[in-house]
Amino acid sequence: MIERTPTGIPGLDEMLNGGIPKGYTVLIAGGPGSGKSTFAMQVLANGVSKYGENGVYISLEERATDIIKNFSPFGWDLSKIKIISMIPQKASLAKDVKYLSPEEVSGKAEEKNYLELNPKRFSVDTAKDVIIKEVAKTNAKRLVIDSLAGFSMQINDPFEIRQEILGLSNLLNNLGCTSFLLTEMPEGQKGVSRYGMEEFICQGVIALYNIRKGSERVRGLEILKMRGTKHSQKIVMLEIGPKGVVVYPDEELYRE
Ligand SMILES: Nc1ncnc2c1ncn2[C@@H]1O[C@H](COP(=O)(O)OP(=O)(O)OP(=O)(O)O)[C@@H](O)[C@H]1O
Ligand SMILES: [Mg+2]
Numbered sequence: 001m002i003e004r005t006p007t008g009i010p011g012l013d014e015m016l017n018g019g020i021p022k023g024y025t026v027l028i029a030g031g032p033g034s035g036k037s038t039f040a041m042q043v044l045a046n047g048v049s050k051y052g053e054n055g056v057y058i059s060l061e062e063r064a065t066d067i068i069k070n071f072s073p074f075g076w077d078l079s080k081i082k083i084i085s086m087i088p089q090k091a092s093l094a095k096d097v098k099y100l101s102p103e104e105v106s107g108k109a110e111e112k113n114y115l116e117l118n119p120k121r122f123s124v125d126t127a128k129d130v131i132i133k134e135v136a137k138t139n140a141k142r143l144v145i146d147s148l149a150g151f152s153m154q155i156n157d158p159f160e161i162r163q164e165i166l167g168l169s170n171l172l173n174n175l176g177c178t179s180f181l182l183t184e185m186p187e188g189q190k191g192v193s194r195y196g197m198e199e200f201i202c203q204g205v206i207a208l209y210n211i212r213k214g215s216e217r218v219r220g221l222e223i224l225k226m227r228g229t230k231h232s233q234k235i236v237m238l239e240i241g242p243k244g245v246v247v248y249p250d251e252e253l254y255r256e
Contacts, residue, residue: 005178008046011247015223015232020204025172027199029185029192030208035219035240036182040144042244043180045076053141056082056134060122060150064114074244082138083114088122088154122154124167135175143175147182161195169201203227220253
């Protein structure tokens with residue numbers, strides 16, 4: 001029997017034959033607004049509330065305080081989740097942002113569950129110390145990186161982007177957490193890969209869809225790959241409701 005990390009998302013764990021194999025890095029791919037961030041935070045919140053597992057949420061796109069605000073309607077207890085934003089100075093247009101070094105911030109924010117960092121430039125090499133330290137400090141078993149899209153906004157050279165992603169993948173493989181790597185999947189694009197490699201370095205891939213059906217959009221989920229385990233092969237319905245994401249394992253999105 002392999003050890004598993006249950007997501008706690010209604011409907012999903014039965015599609016995964018019990019959950020995600022422990023320690024895996026899973027790519028969560030989807031278009032804008034497909035529910036990637038909500039899905040990922042909910043998995044961390046369930047870790048704390050249902051399975052006694054702490055989590056670390058790293059955002060390369062949104063400030064930690066905004067993340068906390070945005071997720072407040074769902075009523076999840078985020079107090080035990082460490083939320084860290086790493087938004088490079090260049091990406092921040094706000095004039096009044098005060099740039100702090102990681103040392104300055106970690107000293108001041110010791111008591112808080114969040115950390116707002118503004119590195120000069122994001123790289124796995126500069127981020128890894130913070131990630132390793134926070135995972136160790138909180139004894140986290142679940143980790144989210146939101147998202148890889150941030151890489152291409154900061155790095156032009158495709159080779160360098162791939163090097164960064166490989167570095168990140170190595171880091172995640174060595175941390176001992178079950179990790180979720182979020183990535184943007186443009187609608188209509190074949191495959192889930194933006195940089196031509198992500199699905200190969202991850203042990204699992206879950207795709208989230210927000211598809212037009214007539215004059216409305218329906219949400220869907222598909223487990224594209226999960227090494228070493230049986231899993232559902234269906235594209236099924238997903239809803240985002242007042243308590244977050246719900247998956248319907250028997251409601252197929254397409255029926256003949
Ligand atoms: N309280 C809520 N109840 C129902 N649906 C909600 C609620 N909050 C958000 N949503 C839906 O979830 C969508 C956003 O989900 P989320 O931010 O997780 O997606 P994402 O894939 O991370 O998007 P992005 O590409 O912007 O990062 C919203 O566009 C909205 O349709
Ligand atoms: Mg998001």
